[in-house]
Amino acid sequence: xxxxxxxxxxxxxxxxxxxxxxxxxxxxxxxxxxxxxxxxxxxxxxxxxxxxxxxxxxxxxxxxxxxxxxxxxxxxxxxxxxxxxxxxxxxxxxxxxxxxxxxxxxxxxxxxxxxxxxxxxxxxxxxxxxxxxxxxxxxxxxxxxxxxxxxxxxxxxxxxxxxxxxxxxxxxxxxxxxxxxxxxxxxxxxxxxxxxxxxxxxxxxxxxxxxxxxxxxxxxxxxxxxxxxxxxxxxxxxxxxxxxxxxxxxxxxxxxxxxxxxxxxxxxxxxxxxxxxxxxxxxxxxxxxxxxxxxxxxxxxxxxxxxxxxxxxxxxxxxxxxxxxxxxxxxxxxxxxxxxxxxxxxxxxxxxxxxxxxxxxxxxxxxxxxxxxxxxxxxxxxxxxxxxxxxxxxxxxxxxxxxxxxxxxx
Amino acid sequence: xxxxxxxxxxxxxxxxxxxxxxxxxxxxxxxxxxxxxxxxxxxxxxxxxxxxxxxxxxxxxxxxxxxxxxxxxxxxxxxxxxxxxxxxxxxxxxxxxxxxxxxxxxxxxxxxxxxxxxxxxxxxxxxxxxxxxxxxxxxxxxxxxxxxxxxxxxxxxxxxxxxxxxxxxxxxxxxxxxxxxxxxxxxxxxxxxxxxxxxxxxxxxxxxxxxxxxxxxxx
Numbered sequence: 001x002x003x004x005x006x007x008x009x010x011x012x013x014x015x016x017x018x019x020x021x022x023x024x025x026x027x028x029x030x031x032x033x034x035x036x037x038x039x040x041x042x043x044x045x046x047x048x049x050x051x052x053x054x055x056x057x058x059x060x061x062x063x064x065x066x067x068x069x070x071x072x073x074x075x076x077x078x079x080x081x082x083x084x085x086x087x088x089x090x091x092x093x094x095x096x097x098x099x100x101x102x103x104x105x106x107x108x109x110x111x112x113x114x115x116x117x118x119x120x121x122x123x124x125x126x127x128x129x130x131x132x133x134x135x136x137x138x139x140x141x142x143x144x145x146x147x148x149x150x151x152x153x154x155x156x157x158x159x160x161x162x163x164x165x166x167x168x169x170x171x172x173x174x175x176x177x178x179x180x181x182x183x184x185x186x187x188x189x190x191x192x193x194x195x196x197x198x199x200x201x202x203x204x205x206x207x208x209x210x211x212x213x214x215x216x217x218x219x220x221x222x223x224x225x226x227x228x229x230x231x232x233x234x235x236x237x238x239x240x241x242x243x244x245x246x247x248x249x250x251x252x253x254x255x256x257x258x259x260x261x262x263x264x265x266x267x268x269x270x271x272x273x274x275x276x277x278x279x280x281x282x283x284x285x286x287x288x289x290x291x292x293x294x295x296x297x298x299x300x301x302x303x304x305x306x307x308x309x310x311x312x313x314x315x316x317x318x319x320x321x322x323x324x325x326x327x328x329x330x331x332x333x334x335x336x337x338x339x340x341x342x343x344x345x346x347x348x349x350x351x352x353x354x355x356x357x358x359x360x361x362x363x364x365x366x367x368x369x370x371x372x373x374x375x376x377x378x379x380x381x382x383x384x385x386x387x388x389x390x391x392x393x394x395x396x397x398x399x400x401x402x403x404x405x406x407x408x409x410x
Numbered sequence: 411x412x413x414x415x416x417x418x419x420x421x422x423x424x425x426x427x428x429x430x431x432x433x434x435x436x437x438x439x440x441x442x443x444x445x446x447x448x449x450x451x452x453x454x455x456x457x458x459x460x461x462x463x464x465x466x467x468x469x470x471x472x473x474x475x476x477x478x479x480x481x482x483x484x485x486x487x488x489x490x491x492x493x494x495x496x497x498x499x500x501x502x503x504x505x506x507x508x509x510x511x512x513x514x515x516x517x518x519x520x521x522x523x524x525x526x527x528x529x530x531x532x533x534x535x536x537x538x539x540x541x542x543x544x545x546x547x548x549x550x551x552x553x554x555x556x557x558x559x560x561x562x563x564x565x566x567x568x569x570x571x572x573x574x575x576x577x578x579x580x581x582x583x584x585x586x587x588x589x590x591x592x593x594x595x596x597x598x599x600x601x602x603x604x605x606x607x608x609x610x611x612x613x614x615x616x617x618x619x620x621x622x623x624x625x626x627x628x629x
Contacts, residue, residue, distance in 0.1 A: 005507050016495050320491045323452065324552070325480020325508040327473045404452050407491065 001330045003337070010338035013310070014345075021342065024306045027299025028346030028386065029353060031292050032379045036354025037361070038288035039375035044358075044367035046282075059240055060132060060270045063087075063247060064229035082255055082264045084225040085209075091232060094250055097243040100233040102129035105212050105226075111157075111205060112177040113165040120161050121204050122178065124212020132233040135206075140172040140187030143208055151210035155183040159191035159202035181215050183207060240269055296382060299346065300390040307339050307394035318398050319406025332399040339391025340384055347383035351376055418444035419455075420614045426593060428559075431586040431624065433602035434595045436611030443564075445611065446595050450483055450562045451475045463559040480508050484553025488565035490545045492537040498524060498548045499533040505556045523551040527581060543574035550581065554590070561585070563594040567601055579604040583624065 014021045065083035088101040105124040110117050123129070126148050130136075137156065147154055155176060162171055171185045192201040207216070213224065234243045244267055255264055311318070318331055326334075355371050362369040419441045426432055436442040447453035448460055451467055454475070460468040467478050479485075484505075492501045502520040511519070524533050527547040537545050546566060553561055563582070567575040583604055586592050594605060602608050603625040610618035 001507050002510070012495060316491060317493060320493075321504070321508075322476065323450070323479060323485050324505040325476050325556075327476045327508075329473075330508060404447055407487070 001326070001333065003333075006330075006333055006337045007341065009334055010341045013314075013338055014341060020306060024302050024342055025299075025346035025349065027295060027302045028343050028383050029299075029350040031295030031299050032347045032350025032383060033354035033357060034288065034295055035292040035379040036351055036371065036375055037357040038285060038292065040354070040358030040369065040371045041361050041365075041367075042282075042285040042288065043370040043372060044362050044365065045284075047370060048367060059234040059236065059238075061232040061234065061240065061244055061247065062229055062268045062270060063232055063251070064266050064268075065227070065264065066266060083227050083229065083251075084223065085227055086225055087251060087254060088227070088230045090254060091230075091247055091250060095243065095246050097234050097238040097246065098232050099235045100128045100132045101230050102126055102132050102233075103227040103230040104129050104209060105228045107228075109178060109216075111161060111165065113171070113174065116165045118161055118164040120158070122212065122216070123204060123206045124209040124216075125206050126209050129231055130206070132231045135192075136190045137187040138190040139170065140185070142187055143206060148208040148210050151208060151214055153181065153183040153211055153215060154186045154208065156187045156189055156206040157185055158189050158204040158206075160200055161203060161205055162188050178205075178207070178216055183211075244269065292379075296386055299343070299383075300386040303339050303342055303387060304390035304394060306342075307335060307391055308397070310338075311335065311394050311398040314398075315401065315406045315409035318401050319403050319409065322401070322403035323407060328399040331401075332395045335395035335398045336388060336391045339395070340387035343383045343387030343390075344380065347380045350383075351380065418614055419448075419458075422458075422614075422616055424609065424616065424619075426560075426591065428591055429586070429589055430607060431582070431592045431605045432594070432607045432609060433605035434593060434609045434611065435597060435599075435602055437597070439613075440611040441614035442595055442611040444614075446562060446564060446593070449560070449593060450485060451478050476508075480505060481556060482559045484550075484556070484558040484561045486546070486549050486553050486561065486563040486566045488568040490537070490542075490549045490569070492545055492548060492552075494537050497534050497536055498529060498540065498551075501537070501548055502552045502555050504552060509556055519555055520551070523555040524548070526554065526585075527551045541574075542570050543577055546570065546574075546578055547581065550578075550585075554585070559591060561590055561592045563592065565595055565597070567596070567598070575601065 063083070083103075085103045088103040091098050091101040102125065104126075106121060108119060108121050110119050111122075125143065127143055127145055130142055136142075138159075140156075143154065143156060146152070155178070157165070157171055157176075165171065165176065166174075172187060174185050175182050176185060177183070189202065189204075189206070195201050209227075213226075232243070232247060234240050248263065248267065251265055252263065257264065321331060321334075358371055359369050361367075422441075422445065424445075434442050434445065444453065448455050451462070451470075452475075454470075455468055458468065459466060462478065463482055465478075467475065470478065493504070496504075499517070499520045502523055503516045506516040506519060521530065521533060524530055527550050529544060529547050529551065532540060532544060532548075537548070540548065546569075550561075550566075553563075561582075566582075567578055570578060579601060582592055582594065592605075594601070596602055603622075606621065606624045608618070608620045608622060609616055610620075
């Protein structure tokens with residue numbers, strides 16, 4: 001008996017009792033639908049998180065100045081003006097893992113355009129900073145090395161600032177004032193939306209680092225090389241914690257801190273926050289996978305149950321098949337193929353149902369629909385294995401029947 | 411096997427010639443069923459030997475016996491044993507499925523076999539749409555389709571009325587005349603009369619082995 005004939009026979013047998021067949025499949029259908037839907041929903045959620053990580057900049061460390069404890073009193077961050085542009089240069093020179101070390105200064109101030117004004121956060125940056133934090137320009141041009149070298153009075157506006165000051169009109173080429181200093185708008189930043197803690201990332205303006213330090217009143221400090229912080233991008237494929245350790249050692253050495261002294265700088269791994277969320281969405285996926293596995297197990301037991309009933313009901317047919325020349329192997333194959341067909345068709349229906357659920361959820365949550373081919377292949381093949389495994393015992397029972405007794409069975 | 415082994419057959423020495431038509435008679439418990447099961451390669455004798463079509467088959471394992479049944483034996487049962495959801499043609503094709511024939515060859519030979527039993531028109535009917543006599547003809551077509559050396563019929567007319575019994579027995583005679591060897595179990599003397607030889611069993615022994623002039627069937 002060849003496989004095609006066996007599949008035909010199995011389909012005939014399953015068609016003979018459509019209600020029973022569909023009820024038996026239900027366990028597998030639900031299990032597979034759960035897998036497909038949860039993987040789709042889970043990867044939609046993860047995708048969201050990964051986008052957030054990407055919007056922060058990947059493999060990114062922020063190193064800021066401050067926090068010195070004296071006599072048990074911890075002073076506020078930023079009180080010790082210790083971090084300098086030279087630290088950034090040294091990090092690039094001495095730590096191979098560091099791809100970019102982009103120094104910046106930042107503070108809050110008012111931006112005025114015509115009769116509109118808006119309080120926002122100003123960043124004095126170099127082009128490297130924009131790269132590291134994956135900022136792109138939606139209109140106009142970005143800040144260039146030349147702007148930094150010549151301390152040009154130019155500014156990039158965040159999406160929210162443009163909305164507030166220009167009501168969505170084109171600001172490129174216009175002049176705005178930072179306190180008393182007029183600067184020319186050279187570009188508008190592409191919108192990033194909210195970060196993982198709900199802050200508006202588009203409520204910012206960028207000027208060249210040199211311009212910020214020299215031309216904006218209130219920024220002049222004793223050390224002209226001072227910076228508030230820097231963004232360090234770790235090379236792709238390198239370990240962020242290891243880079244973090246090396247930067248810490250280097251900075252402690254440069255700042256001449258003895259073993260007993262606290263750091264006079266802070267460091268933050270930006271991907272950590274997002275990674276925590278990623279981990280929790282993974283945990284959810286595992287939980288749902290466990291539910292799916294239990295459902296497939298229950299579905300498999302349902303298949304075994306119905307196959308045992310089917311073998312008993314069809315004892316005479318089995319006897320006849322044995323009498324006309326079926327070998328034990330043929331009978332075994334016939335019932336195995338029947339149980340596997342049950343589970344695989346159930347899996348097919350489950351895939352469609354799960355995809356439907358995933359689409360509804362994705363639409364409601366505003367995610368892209370991500371139905372993973374891996375999940376489809378995995379759940380269909382696991383169902384196939386479930387069919388074989390739970391079909392094996394009933395099929396063995398059928399194949400071990402004595403033809404004489406089977407033919408006499410009432 | 412209980413503690414008391416009761417032999418079902420004792421000293422049975424029977425040769426069935428190629429092309430003969432033998433009726434096996436006897437009350438229940440006489441051993442005729444065991445005899446038929448051995449003849450049909452459904453059961454293996456614990457002792458003794460059995461040659462079928464020039465080949466000793468008494469020592470074969472279950473799978474080898476299945477192959478012998480498939481190639482050399484056709485079964486006809488009292489209760490027809492047709493698959494109720496399959497058409498007449500699909501029922502007739504069943505032994506060829508296990509012989510490994512392809513679809514086209516199976517269809518051709520099933521059509522031929524159904525024509526030989528006079529049911530060419532009913533190939534696509536299901537058993538429930540056929541009369542008892544027609545169902546038994548389908549079963550006979552199924553038994554013949556692998557061109558067996560031996561046709562075994564176990565009370566083939568037990569579920570049929572007198573008129574249909576006559577028709578079926580006429581069919582057996584016609585098949586026998588075309589060269590097919592038939593062994594038929596019955597407890598009705600009327601049915602045994604169509605055979606050329608009658609074996610009577612009692613208590614596991616052959617008590618009578620009689621050659622007779624077969625009754626002419628009136629179609």
